[in-house]
Amino acid sequence: MDTRFLESFVTVASCGSIAEAARRLNLTPAAVAQRLRALEAELGHSLVSRTGRTVRPTASGLAVLAEAHALLEATRALKAAAANDMPAGQLRLGATATALTGLLPAILATLGQNFPRIEVFVRPGASVDLYHALLAGECDAAILVRPHFPIPKSHEWLTLRDEPLVLIAPEDTPIEDPHAALTQAPFIRYDRNQWGGQIVDRYLRKQGLKLREWLELDALDAIAALVDRGLGLAIVPEWAPPWPEGLRLQKVRLDAGDVRQTGVLWGRSGPRIAAVRAFVECCQQSL
Structure with missing residues (x-):
């Protein structure tokens, strides 16, 4: 067969x-x-x-x-x-939406050049879903947002990018005080079911801001597009470019907020550990 x-x-x-x-x-x-x-x-x-x-x-x-x-x-x-422990065979990867466009292409280009015998399958998804898929053995490694709880000892983590929180607003919107601007305009919230959205939520609670929320989304590029059209302001992690083309946005860094860490999580052992280590090596080269 x-x-x-x-x-x-x-x-x-x-x-x-x-x-x-x-x-x-x-x-x-x-x-x-x-x-x-x-x-x-x-x-x-x-x-x-x-x-x-x-x-x-x-x-x-x-x-x-x-x-x-x-x-x-x-x-x-x-x-x-x-393959006698040489990197080969299928490698099952998970990646968030922003990692798929901003981080993974360069890493996969290096992987394909250095380890051509590895066959890659990529599963897109939210960080929480990819985390559970990894623990269930459905993925070998995943690029996702670092969880807010300790990583299991059976797995390892490598941070690829620190992403501070930024206030995004239309380019022509005057902003002298970010907090005042947030309370005066409609607010587009990053979905609290997402680990990145929970970082935004903690910032808002810490600052005690009362906002006029009208929409909650789990797609960062869609949030940016809505802000560009003047439909509200938003707080998002400054994710790896590219951002959607043609947007005229201004970004104001919120230094008092937590930083979203995006990185690769993988299991310490398994039948495809050689391929996993090769992928992690390529991730390190991208730093």
């Missing part, structure tokens, strides 16, 4: 769409569909059913899916072992 075909089936089952699975696998939808047909012919059972553009596993597909994850994981571990 070609494990690539099995991986295609698992990806289709996860996405619920052949088109989306093809995008993730960097294949054409026709190639993914062909792999599915070949796997079904080999196993002698239909694995998926199609309703419009939605694809769902059949009863046989669900039975295969239960075993497929373990088989694919074992295959990846064999590839890593066969």
Whole structure:
């Protein structure tokens, strides 16, 4: 059995769409569909059913899916072992939205140049979700916001960027006193469910500011775009560029606030530890 075909089936089952699975696998939808047909012919059972553009596993597909994850994981571990501790095989990374655009591209470019035998899969998500995915073994390493609680001893942390809090406002808005400006304009809040948003919330509570809140968002680029249109002011971490193009914003640093740390978190051991260490090495080169 070609494990690539099995991986295609698992990806289709996860996405619920052949088109989306093809995008993730960097294949054409026709190639993914062909792999599915070949796997079904080999196993002698239909694995998926199609309703419009939605694809769902059949009863046989669900039975295969239960075993497929373990088989694919074992295959990846064999590839890593066969490399004799040389960085190779699949590396499952997690990254926040700002890390995906501001930090990860340069790191992956270095990784691809220095360690071409490593195959990278990137999972986007919020820091809290990536943290739990890492602890559950669903990711090998993740670039995220440092949690406000101690990191488990089974994992290691490397800070890549310190991001102070900044007040952002339209470029032509006069700001002499940041706190006075915040109390006079509508406030766009960074989502308190996000670890970065909790840093903003602690700052506001510490300063005792009473604001006219009208919107709470978890997307920093969307917050910046709304501020640019004059819809309010916001406090955000000064995340790694690029920021959205064409925005005319001013940034006022809030020195009394906590600093958001963005970095890489990884487990100390595992079947892909050589690839993880290679990734961390590339992260260190980016500092």
